[in-house]
Amino acid sequence: xxxxxxxxxxxxxxxGRDEAVVAxxxxxxxxxxxxxxxxxxxxxxxxxxxxxAPIAEGGIVGTAIGMALYGLKPVAEIQFADYIFPGFDxxxxxxxxxxxxxxxxWSVPMVIRSPYGGGIFGGQTHxxxxxxxxxxxxxxxxxxxxxxxxxxxxxxxxxxxPDPVLFFEPKRIYNGPFDGYYDRPVTPWARDPRAxxxxxxxxxxxxxxxxxxxxxxxxxxxxxxMVHVALATAAVEGIDAEVIDLRTIVPLxxxxxxxxxxxxxxxxxxxxxxxxAGFGAELxxxxxxxxxxxxxxxxxxxxxxDTPYPHSMEWDYFPGPARLGPALKAVLKD
Amino acid sequence: xxxxxxxxxxxxxxxxxxxxxxxxxxxxxxFSAIPIxxxxxxxxxPVDAAAADTHPLCYTxxxxxxxxxxxxxxxxxxxxxxxxxxxxxxxxxxxxxxxxMFRAQRQGKTSFYMxxxxxxxVAVAAAHxxxxxxxxxxxxxxxxLLVARGYPLVAMMNQIYxxxxxxxxxxxxxxxxxxxxxGFFSISGNLATQxxxxxxxxxxxxxxxxSRIAAGWIGDGATAEGDFHNAVTFAGVYCAPVILNxxxxxxxxxxxxGIAGAELTTFAARAIGYGIAGLRVDxxxxxxxxxxxxxxxxxxxxxLGPTLIELFTYRAEGHSTSDDPSGYRPKDAGAAWPLGDPIxxxxxxxxxxxxxxxxxxxxxxxxxQAAVRQAQKEAEAKGTLGNGHYDDIDTLFEDVFADVPxxxxxxxxxARAERKARGK
Ligand SMILES: Cc1ncc(C[n+]2csc(CCOP(=O)(O)OP(=O)(O)O)c2C)c(N)n1
Numbered sequence: 001x002x003x004x005x006x007x008x009x010x011x012x013x014x015x016g017r018d019e020a021v022v023a024x025x026x027x028x029x030x031x032x033x034x035x036x037x038x039x040x041x042x043x044x045x046x047x048x049x050x051x052x053a054p055i056a057e058g059g060i061v062g063t064a065i066g067m068a069l070y071g072l073k074p075v076a077e078i079q080f081a082d083y084i085f086p087g088f089d090x091x092x093x094x095x096x097x098x099x100x101x102x103x104x105x106w107s108v109p110m111v112i113r114s115p116y117g118g119g120i121f122g123g124q125t126h127x128x129x130x131x132x133x134x135x136x137x138x139x140x141x142x143x144x145x146x147x148x149x150x151x152x153x154x155x156x157x158x159x160x161x162p163d164p165v166l167f168f169e170p171k172r173i174y175n176g177p178f179d180g181y182y183d184r185p186v187t188p189w190a191r192d193p194r195a196x197x198x199x200x201x202x203x204x205x206x207x208x209x210x211x212x213x214x215x216x217x218x219x220x221x222x223x224x225x226m227v228h229v230a231l232a233t234a235a236v237e238g239i240d241a242e243v244i245d246l247r248t249i250v251p252l253x254x255x256x257x258x259x260x261x262x263x264x265x266x267x268x269x270x271x272x273x274x275x276x277a278g279f280g281a282e283l284x285x286x287x288x289x290x291x292x293x294x295x296x297x298x299x300x301x302x303x304x305x306d307t308p309y310p311h312s313m314e315w316d317y318f319p320g321p322a323r324l325g326p327a328l329k330a331v332l333k334d
Numbered sequence: 335x336x337x338x339x340x341x342x343x344x345x346x347x348x349x350x351x352x353x354x355x356x357x358x359x360x361x362x363x364x365f366s367a368i369p370i371x372x373x374x375x376x377x378x379x380p381v382d383a384a385a386a387d388t389h390p391l392c393y394t395x396x397x398x399x400x401x402x403x404x405x406x407x408x409x410x411x412x413x414x415x416x417x418x419x420x421x422x423x424x425x426x427x428x429x430x431x432x433x434x435m436f437r438a439q440r441q442g443k444t445s446f447y448m449x450x451x452x453x454x455x456v457a458v459a460a461a462h463x464x465x466x467x468x469x470x471x472x473x474x475x476x477x478x479l480l481v482a483r484g485y486p487l488v489a490m491m492n493q494i495y496x497x498x499x500x501x502x503x504x505x506x507x508x509x510x511x512x513x514x515x516x517g518f519f520s521i522s523g524n525l526a527t528q529x530x531x532x533x534x535x536x537x538x539x540x541x542x543x544x545s546r547i548a549a550g551w552i553g554d555g556a557t558a559e560g561d562f563h564n565a566v567t568f569a570g571v572y573c574a575p576v577i578l579n580x581x582x583x584x585x586x587x588x589x590x591x592g593i594a595g596a597e598l599t600t601f602a603a604r605a606i607g608y609g610i611a612g613l614r615v616d617x618x619x620x621x622x623x624x625x626x627x628x629x630x631x632x633x634x635x636x637x638l639g640p641t642l643i644e645l646f647t648y649r650a651e652g653h654s655t656s657d658d659p660s661g662y663r664p665k666d667a668g669a670a671w672p673l674g675d676p677i678x679x680x681x682x683x684x685x686x687x688x689x690x691x692x693x694x695x696x697x698x699x700x701x702x703q704a705a706v707r708q709a710q711k712e713a714e715a716k717g718t719l720g721n722g723h724y725d726d727i728d729t730l731f732e733d734v735f736a737d738v739p740x741x742x743x744x745x746x747x748x749a750r751a752e753r754k755a756r757g758k
Contacts, residue, residue, distance in 0.1 A: 022541060048541045054571055059530050059564030066471075066534020066548075069519065072541065074534075086560070093524040094531070102512040102520045103503045104733045139734050162736040207739065251739035 025077025081116035096139030153204030179232030180320030353592030374407020403682030452650030463627035491713035504724030555586020617647030
């Protein structure tokens with residue numbers, strides 16, 4: 001399965017298992033969403049379980065909260081993560097706080113899914129990576145898969161989670177892995193073992209990172225599309241890097257990170273989002289706080305630039321192997 | 335500074351309109367421009383009327399009690415005197431409670447309070463027109479819902495005092511109650527957020543084929559928020575079983591309702607553009623509030639869709655304990671409000687029916703005073719914000735998530751250590 005099919009399968013499994021699960025969003029019903037993640041599900045489960053929503057992200061999030069308060073498990077799609085901001089207040093002030101402000105009397109078991117990230121020539125408004133805004137919010141979990149197997153298992157875990165989960169889907173790798181070598185032909189997921197996705201129910205735990213490549217020289221912390229960039233760059237440059245796929249940024253798997261950095265003594269943080277106050281700043285600070293006496297070199301961030309996402313110069317902006325390679329070499333120098 | 339562009343002499347200069355209320359401090363309150371149709375004059379469409387058939391009702395006022403306290407016209411809900419007395423009692427209790435808690439704030443026992451003086455009918459009458467299991471998504475001036483649904487006054491005060499008995503563990507601003515068991519959803523300080531949540535709850539109820547409906551409340555000022563429009567869009571589109579109440583008490587802190595658009599049309603008329611049923615109701619008339627809510631509830635229960643109800647009332651007091659309304663409107667404006675006082679009007683109605691008298695009313699007031707005094711004594715025994723507030727450092731880190739993740743556990747350790755270092 002590719003990632004879209006895997007996510008579709010996660011919905012299918014959960015809609016089939018649990019009457020409380022409903023899925024909705026702009027174009028998510030009849031047509032199955034612009035990326036077709038919910039394709040075929042309305043036909044199978046009926047239009048009160050899977051349906052189209054008005055173009056009102058604040059309304060989508062606000063009504064999803066109401067549904068969760070009722071006892072449903074809504075999975076709401078925001079068509080592109082760039083458009084989540086009209087719903088920001090409902091996520092930040094409401095979803096993230098209701099359990100706390102009611103001393104546990106109410107909770108909001110809901111998932112907000114949204115395709116994010118660049119590499120598709122989406123211009124400024126279809127390419128952004130807003131995960132840091134949500135990582136900063138108390139009471140919200142933020143999950144970002146990097147392959148079809150994880151995508152399905154994490155989405156099922158997110159739907160079953162008792163707390164609100166933001167589930168950002170790296171849309172550049174919906175159909176196949178992408179390593180940042182943009183001029184090479186794209187291979188479909190079919191040839192990747194992580195595309196072997198079981199039909200039924202399984203979960204990948206939220207809050208657990210994966211060591212996707214073992215190495216001794218340097219630790220690369222990445223998530224989403226960037227995991228593939230890290231793997232490819234390490235291979236091409238012949239660097240003995242340990243690559244960690246965070247999978248969840250809140251709650252973060254600090255144990256895996258600490259263990260790896262203490263072993264390698266060097267760390268590069270890699271993400272697509274803009275640099276200033278990005279999630280990489282948090283990772284860099286944590287590594288510095290916890291592994292300082294094991295570090296052989298300063299922690300380095302490889303990120304997008306602090307500009308909106310450009311259309312025509314997308315490959316200049318994208319933190320691909322051309323930016324990661326030199327950074328890895330620099331960290332390894334002394 | 336940007337320079338003013340040169341104007342072409344043959345074009346008139348444009349001017350901006352900023353609405354102003356009818357009277358400011360030092361002037362006499364002037365409500366003469368407000369049309370008040372006679373009680374009983376608004377027709378009552380059948381519950382299954384087309385939404386458009388209700389739209390003329392968005393420009394008038396559903397009123398039942400006339401000048402002499404008689405119930406007249408097609409909206410008279412013909413309530414049992416027992417229920418009328420109960421509503422009267424609860425409205426009096428809310429007023430006494432408000433007065434006491436307002437004073438408690440002045441005495442430094444809590445940080446903040448908000449009264450609903452003059453609006454008691456809005457919440458109390460609605461509570462009785464709904465079923466006990468229907469869900470309410472209130473804003474901060476519907477404490478009457480809790481009183482009518484039998485939530486203990488002591489628990490309300492414990493919350494206001496953030497004391498050891500506070501069911502919300504000292505986390506919420508006073509008056510931001512939550513009581514799941516009585517279908518009272520947690521109040522948010524972020525205006526209007528509860529409105530789409532009410533609609534979502536109602537949609538969920540419909541998705542599950544449940545029979546419970548939801549009701550939401552919002553202030554006139556807050557209708558300008560995007561969430562208001564999100565909510566009405568979703569409610570209309572999905573025919574959600576929800577009642578959307580707008581409490582038009584004409585003031586949003588110091589901004590009068592004209593700043594939210596009241597000069598342009600009525601708030602009830604917002605229903606028209608969304609194609610849903612709308613009613614404009616005398617909010618100081620408990621029978622009219624009851625009748626309209628009942629009508630809308632029956633409609634929602636029969637899958638006939640949402641109703642937007644504007645409850646036309648007046649905020650007789652300041653916005654909250656932090657507000658001095660004499661700075662922006664005439665001092666005696668509340669007393670001059672032509673639709674009268676909701677408690678007096680209901681009382682006179684009962685007297686007219688031969689079901690009530692001054693003596694019983696006096697006894698009722700004393701009884702309410704005693705009940706509130708007793709509750710206050712019990713609550714203050716558990717502490718106040720000024721003295722003996724809720725204090726358990728561990729709970730500071732609970733309920734962020736269902737389980738406490740490592741980073742919060744670490745921060746909890748830090749907080750414990752800091753307290754220890756301070757010798758606590
Ligand atoms: C989103 C948001 N903006 C501003 C405020 C500050 N605020 C609190 S109450 C209030 C006035 C609300 O007026 P209205 O909706 O008419 O309700 P009322 O107080 O009259 O009952 C304002 C501006 C807030 N709490 N939330």
